[in-house]
Amino acid sequence: MANEPANRAAFDIQAGYCIAMDAPITARVCTALADALDRDSETGRRVLDWSGEPVADALALRLVGGLHALHRAGVDPALSAEFSGAETDPSCVSATLKATLVAQDAALLPWLDGPPQTNEAARSAGMMTGILHLAERYGPRFEVLEIGSSAGLNLLIDRYRFDLGGVNVGPSASPVTIHPEWRGAPPPGAPVEIESTRGVDIQPVDVADPVAAARLEAYVWVDAVERQARLATAIAMVREGGVDLVEGDAADWVEAQLAEPQPKGVTRVLMHSVVWQYLPPASRERIRVAMDTAGARATAERRLGWVMMEPNRDLHRHEVRVRGWPGERAMELVALTHAHGAWVEGLSAPYETRDYVMRRGAYEKN
Template identity: 65%
Template sequence: MASEQENRAAFDVQKHWCGKMDAPIYATICGALASGLTRESGTGARVLDWAGEPTRDALPLRLMGGLHALVRAGADAELAGVFAGYLGDIGAVLARVLVRHDAALSPWLDGPPQTNEPGRSAALMTGLLEVARRVGGMLELLEIGSSGGLNLLIDRYRFDLGGASVGPEGSPVTIAPEWLGEPPIVPPIEIVGVRGCDMRPLDVTDPAIEARLAAYVWAEKPERLARLQTAIGMVRERGVRLEQADAADWVEARLAEPQDAGVCRVLMHSVVWQYLPEPTAQRIRAAMAAAGARATAERPIAWVVMEPDRAIGEMMVSVRSWPDRDV
């Protein structure tokens, strides 16, 4: 069981990540919660007495999602001022809000945030380009932790990666992340299939689910909200292949299926690994190692991930491929 000090510290960790990701208001709120949470509300008590590992459980993002939902619903003008950049006594405001809206906020702690950020597809695409460079551009994609499946639209998005373009020209979503250095070389690439799984997949076409996902989009990033809404519209127009399944069960089953010659089978995920129980993660490692050992030049295997490196405080994209090398 985590201590109160460790649970408070998780909000300071999230403050760091918000600062790294150019969200100073969210960083300020997380810092205020780290020092100012009390047991005056049931929600505050639940946070301070959290029994799990608070950073792995994304405890701060659970609470931040609930607070943002109140703002989006127009439920608290005082809180809306904080989210708009109010520079007064934020800690006192938050304390009052937690008491006023205790019943509405507490359920947001019940499950992990399922932030379904289409922008992560750009990081995954950079890894896929490297896979295509190594082993050829015919790719079959398997994603775990797909949430509502918006990254399963990766073959329908347009990407501008430092001036290098990938994806259909007519896509309603163009993702252009900040790019430093030379643009990537774009080898021929064709995504022949995209499938995903999640323990609790979301139906993003449900207005209530759309509203929940919107609450997890940081208020300082309106462009992300617009992209989320457009991507959901793409799912409404044509769905994605998303299954309810345990990640390890699903990976083992997919890797056991026949693989077409000339196609690389790619496991991908983004900001998922920290949420997996260690036995599940170990099974996936073992399944990929076994598949890699069977891989041939005609039927290669790859693993593309975007996950946080907590040692250096950065998000990292990594690529493994078989038969090939690690980078």
């Protein structure tokens, strides 16, 4: 059921996340949109009448992505003044956004049709941290399965170089080095050999298409200059070397992949980042059941792992959780991380062993 106050509030909530992640321009746009949204455009009406859960649906970032795309296209000097940071007066920002929502209604409306494709290569730092914990437990050899792969940038996890608190992983000659600020305990210094990566997305992004690549770039916040440069390099890597990425339903694909033969001595790992909230509850349950069932079959020669980097919306942080089979160990919280991988905080044992929930305050979304 639509809840206009909650839908407006989602933009203020997103502004808080942006401030916490050092993105003041994007925060200012989100705050202004909470005021600027009205019913003079189809875009405004659709946002205000949104019937889903606006925070979990990333409603604010859908619209901000469209506005950023207009800025990048140079369609309106006043809008570009906001996205460049030249215009900071709240009333001026709000007035410009009101006008843009009407003038660019047809261009903005399609951006509400699906969740943001924020395919951030640096998020792989959190997932590699989880893999290092599994490598310490099970040995170096892995095959990686990823759901919600978007453009497949994190399927390049075997081609990136990582410096994680002084623990180095990956090819030294890689054009992309992921080197987040490291806090807390370092990850295990275990060797990692990723033998294959495969991924699925309900609507994969083909970065060979310039229009699709431009859309991906629009989802990177205008404040994040380093992320924009890293994205460009990662896109070039995908174009040059390709990735094994297919279109499909996450639950269907996981069930099929887990049924495939597994090489001896290899740990098969399911990984995902900022995906769980977008899956229907039935799909999440099917994936849980599929992993538990496959885990029950796991042996010392054919292991199974699960690495997730998903948001804790109450605490403005993301959590890296790891589970492995064989064994009865529960999902363990091994690290905290910035949403876009700017920093990682390694945790020390004993680890929290609670299943992931997106929020722990007003409500919990399993």
